Amino acid sequence: MTSTPEQLTDRQRLSRFWRDYIWPQKGKLFAAMFFMALLAAATAAYTWVISLIIDQAGQMDESPDAYEAAKRYALIILPVLIIVPFVSGLANYLQRILTNAIALNAVGKMQKQMFASAHSADYAAFSREPTGNLISKFTNDVTVVSNATIRGLGNVIKDVLTVAFTIGAMLWHNWQLSLVMTVFLLAFWPIIAISKKMRGNARDVQEHVGLITSELKESFGGARMVKAYGLEASEAERLGRSFDERIRLFLRLVTQQARVDPILEVLGGMAIAGVVVFGMYQVNAELATAGSIGAVLTGLVILSPRLRALGTLNNVLQEGLSSVSRIYGVIDTRPTIMEAPHAKTLQKSDGHVKLNAVSFAYEDGTQALRDVSIEAKPGQTVALVGASGGGKSTIINLIPRLYEASKGSVEIDGHDIREVTLASLRRNMALVSQNVTLFDDTVAANIGLGDQEANLEAIINAAKHADAHDFISTLPDGYDTRLGEDGLSLSGGQRQRLSIARAILRDAPIFLLDEATSALDAESEAKVQAALERLEVGRTTIVIAHRLSTVQKADLIYVLENGRILESGTHKTLSTKKDGTYARLLALQLRA
Ligand SMILES: Nc1ncnc2c1ncn2[C@@H]1O[C@H](COP(=O)(O)OP(=O)(O)OP(=O)(O)O)[C@@H](O)[C@H]1O
Known part of the structure; x- marks a missing residue:
């Protein structure tokens, strides 16, 4: 009765989402990118702040006048400590508002298109799909898409820039030591492997949410019957089974997600240990300053959460894309009961x-x-x-x-x-x-x-x-x-x-x-x-x-x-x- 859209690949879905919902907001997008770049630069600048603090502190020992030394130290360190967090804070605030606005506008437009399509669809479409399932696309799926958009824009632009700037800064401070931290990058592989498994499980969770919405709607909608027939207990049991299934599906997903942290921690610990040991050698051999070691360690601390987020980004995008595909399913549904190209207006009928x-x-x-x-x-x-x-x-x-x-x-x-x-x-x-x-x-x-x-x-x-x-x-x-x-x-x-x-x-x-x-x-x-x-x-x-x-x-x-x-x-x-x-x-x- 109603024609359903053809299946798109992930790449096609993503590019369509970008073309229809993100690119039309390019003004906001470029502004967000500018503030993200500023934030990335300010974050990478922390490696200089730390190196400055350590190296200046080291020089203080050589000064005979403690008061003068402290004053000189404060004059150098304080402006840096005020400017860097200020720039970083302001850029963070503005990019966050902008990315959220982009995501909200995108899903708002999707909701409107979905609603218009759902209502112009053939009447048969309503008897084919449980209403709760349809409602869940307007509530749950759009939330998933909105979160994935915010995460996606943040990770792809902000985190990639932060990683690039920070690695650049680390190499500048101490390139030999920075190479040691490449061990840390190995953490990517197991995370990517886990991400692939998580993808299917995340989809199961989404679909189950639609089912629960349907069942809840049915149960509350039929409250009169439920009471009249004394079905409260059996309804509680029926919904209870669904809630339990949700727990099972979620736990399965979380168990996989939870594996990511320990792997990162172990690898991160190894990288830090490597940096400390090699750094001690460099300082003793007077090949590097203590400040540059501090800078590289700071870089590692900055990189860790960003790399992790990039490692799991694929998951979030997959989750978002599976919701986008469910939403497109509604938007692209074309009614088969359509007007003839030259349909006439039926004037006030005689009623024959x-x-x-x-x-x-x-x-x-x-x-x-x-x-x-x-x-x-x-x-x-x-x-x-x-x-x-x-x-x-x-x-x-x-x-x-x-x-x-x-x-x-x-x-x-x-x-x-x-x-x-x-x-x-x-x-x-x-x-x-x-x-x-x-x-x-x-x-x-x-x-x-x-x-x-x-x-x-x-x-x-x-x-x-x-x-x-x-x-x-x-x-x-x-x-x-x-x-x-x-x-x-x-x-x-x-x-x-x-x-x-x-x-x-x-x-x-x-x-x-x-x-x-x-x-x-x-x-x-x-x-x-x-x-x-x-x-x-x-x-x-x-x-x-x-x-x-x-x-x-x-x-x-x-x-x-x-x-x-x-x-x-x-x-x-x-x-x-x-x-x-x-x-x-x-x-x-x-x-x-
Ligand atoms: N949405 C539907 N999908 C599939 N079959 C349907 C649908 N709606 C009705 N039917 C079937 O079509 C047949 C005719 O149904 P219809 O509702 O027109 O009968 P009716 O005479 O109005 O019945 P009642 O007096 O019980 O309302 C029945 O066999 C019914 O099961």
């Missing part, structure tokens, strides 16, 4: 709906409709009835082109719906479903979704027609009352009436109704029914009717089973038909 020999199969191959032909003339009420799984909801989804018929056609006023724009097609319809969707916004805003240009007066008018005005008036802030997530504080009937008000406000000529099966009390049901009848006046209505009592007034009834139309007619003709399915269903419901 026709399905011509429509067949439809879901992605998993379930054949939901076979050769279904249905007609609703302007202003008629057409009811779809039949056993569960017969294909009623599928028909309702085909009319606004949420799904595309695989055979046959759907027509509105004689226009094939594939030939008109999606926006104009859907503008001609209002959908009231048994699952009322309410957003965490005011009552007025929730009704206003029916027509985003409507003013408050029109909204109140719609609410009055839907018999919702009275209960809205008793809410603490009336139409300005916030409903909270999914409007859970309202009763089933009240929620239904808000969704009817929304449909009334839409004032669309075609009304698609998936009648509520959830039991409302008699009074509530009567109100909802009356509101629906008012809504149906002057519109073509296609209703999925679960209770046959509500379809008696329909102009035409279609009885569906296993994706086929078994019979059609009015209540009167069908109920008297001998051995008819409708007559049988009617008898069953009357008996219940």
